[in-house]
Amino acid sequence: MNRYPRWPVHLALIMASFVMLVPFYWVAKTSVSGENIYAYPPSIVPAKAQPFFYVDVWYAIPFARYFLNSVAVSVIAVLANVIFNAMAGYALTHGFRGKNVVLMLFLSCMMVPFQATIIPAYLITGRLGLLDSWLGLALPQCSTIICIFVFKASFDAVPRSLIDAARIDGLPEWRIIWHIMMPLSTSAIATNVILAFIWSWNNFLWPLIMTRSADMQTLPLGLARFLSYQEDTTGALYAFCIMVLAPGLLLFLLAQKEFIRGLTSGATKG
Amino acid sequence: MRRILLNRFVLVPGVIALATLAWNLYVASHNHGLVTGRVIDAKGEPVADASVALWVYNFTTYQEQMHVKTDSAGNFRFTDNPSHRIQLSAEKPGVGRSERVPVFLYFRAEDFSLDAPLKLARGE
Numbered sequence: 001m002n003r004y005p006r007w008p009v010h011l012a013l014i015m016a017s018f019v020m021l022v023p024f025y026w027v028a029k030t031s032v033s034g035e036n037i038y039a040y041p042p043s044i045v046p047a048k049a050q051p052f053f054y055v056d057v058w059y060a061i062p063f064a065r066y067f068l069n070s071v072a073v074s075v076i077a078v079l080a081n082v083i084f085n086a087m088a089g090y091a092l093t094h095g096f097r098g099k100n101v102v103l104m105l106f107l108s109c110m111m112v113p114f115q116a117t118i119i120p121a122y123l124i125t126g127r128l129g130l131l132d133s134w135l136g137l138a139l140p141q142c143s144t145i146i147c148i149f150v151f152k153a154s155f156d157a158v159p160r161s162l163i164d165a166a167r168i169d170g171l172p173e174w175r176i177i178w179h180i181m182m183p184l185s186t187s188a189i190a191t192n193v194i195l196a197f198i199w200s201w202n203n204f205l206w207p208l209i210m211t212r213s214a215d216m217q218t219l220p221l222g223l224a225r226f227l228s229y230q231e232d233t234t235g236a237l238y239a240f241c242i243m244v245l246a247p248g249l250l251l252f253l254l255a256q257k258e259f260i261r262g263l264t265s266g267a268t269k270g
Numbered sequence: 271m272r273r274i275l276l277n278r279f280v281l282v283p284g285v286i287a288l289a290t291l292a293w294n295l296y297v298a299s300h301n302h303g304l305v306t307g308r309v310i311d312a313k314g315e316p317v318a319d320a321s322v323a324l325w326v327y328n329f330t331t332y333q334e335q336m337h338v339k340t341d342s343a344g345n346f347r348f349t350d351n352p353s354h355r356i357q358l359s360a361e362k363p364g365v366g367r368s369e370r371v372p373v374f375l376y377f378r379a380e381d382f383s384l385d386a387p388l389k390l391a392r393g394e
Contacts (some may be wrong), residue, residue: 052374055354058330059378229329254278 031242034235053235057243060229060236065215066222069246072212073137073207073218074200080142081196082189088143089151089188090177105143114140115205122209132212141200147192150262154188155181198248219244300381305348307384308359309340309368312391316344320362320390324348325370327355332370344387354378358388366390 030037031053033046057063092103114121121140122131130136158181166176182189204220211217217225223240252259291324309320311382320340335353340346340360354375361367368388375382 005315051376052355055374055376059354250282254282 027238027241029164031235031238036234051139054237054243056236057226057240061222061226063222063243066217066219069134069137069216070201070218072134074197076134076138077141077200078193078196080138081144081192083148084143085147085192086177086182086185086189088148089155090146090173090181092152093155106148110145118205118209121206124212131210132216134216134240136210137207137216137218138200140206141196142197143204144196147195150191150195151185151188154185158184185260187258189262190255191262194252194255194259201244201248205254297377301377301379302381303349303351303379304381305351305356305358305373305384306382307346307358308387309344309346309362310387310389311365312389316328316340316342317360317362317365318342318344319359320344320349320358320365321347322346322348322358322388324351325357325359326351326353327357332357351379351382354380358384360388360390362390366392 026037029046030207031036032049033043033050034053035043035046092099125131125136125139128139130139162180163176166180171179201221203218204224207221208216211221223244226240227237275284305324307322309317309322311317318340322338322340323334324336326335336348336350338346338348346360354377356373356375357370358373359368359370368390371384371386371388372381373384
């Protein structure tokens with residue numbers, strides 16, 4: 001039985017949600033109305049809602065091509081993240097000489113911003129012959145340390161006896177990961193998928209540096225290109241933002257339960 | 271099988287894919303670039319042999335793209351509109367000219383029929 005009324009908590013949460021959601025609502029409203037954001041008095045409901053700014057965006061730039069590039073790069077990044085991070089996370093659940101050094105190295109690497117390593121990343125990608133390609137666009141995001149720790153936390157929660165039993169049955173390590181650890185770590189997988197997708201989807205700097213042809217640009221670069229094309233951008237710009245945001249939002253809404261469980265599994269396990 | 275199909279990770283992308291396919295089929299069958307309408311004078315009578323212009327949006331401005339003449343019933347018909355954002359205007363010496371009517375289409379070269387006729391008036 002609750003000793004305290006819950007409504008103050010709900011009220012605070014509703015107010016916080018309101019503050020968070022108002023900018024999204026404003027972007028969506030402007031994308032269908034084209035109203036200037038500085039208009040006074042501001043209108044809460046769009047006066048003449050119409051979808052034509054979305055049509056403008058679709059034809060102003062090669063949206064379908066940019067969308068395909070973004071999807072391809074994100075899919076590569078997501079698959080690579082799930083595979084490589086799972087392998088790394090599984091390795092970190094074992095005791096081995098120098099494990100603490102590796103963990104400290106990982107943690108310290110998290111503090112190095114990508115901007116600091118972008119030149120070596122560019123040179124390596126160039127040496128591999130992957131400049132201006134989907135794989136090259138996805139390469140620096142094929143594994144992320146945060147997601148390795150998400151897998152590690154999830155794998156740590158799997159009883160050791162289960163892994164030992166699998167070993168006694170003769171399963172090789174990769175099959176232990178694939179057939180035992182992964183099915184028990186759906187939340188960690190969802191977290192990896194969402195984070196890798198959103199980071200890859202929203203990435204601007206790396207595609208800006210390494211793409212050479214207009215055909216290989218991704219949606220964030222398309223947004224910059226679109227801004228340079230259009231003169232009156234209010235409605236179309238916001239429509240573009242919605243079109244770029246929609247896939248990430250949809251993915252998050254689809255997998256939010258697993259995502260939140262994945263992020264909290266390390267914190268709440270016994 | 272039913273369980274897999276009703277899984278939200280299958281159902282939602284599946285519905286989106288179906289909607290996209292249906293939309294593309296609709297676009298493919300309605301993108302002949304036909305733009306039709308009527309021209310009338312100030313009294314509401316159809317105007318024959320009026321010149322109707324189609325203006326196409328070009329990032330910042332509208333540019334005049336093509337002309338057709340109305341028939342005896344005042345009807346006009348463009349057959350190869352390339353754009354999704356156009357304006358239509360009509361004029362006939364001695365009768366007057368119409369305002370430019372903006373038309374927004376849902377996709378490029380969408381077949382479209384103008385509901386309200388272009389009305390010619392002197393001094394416009």
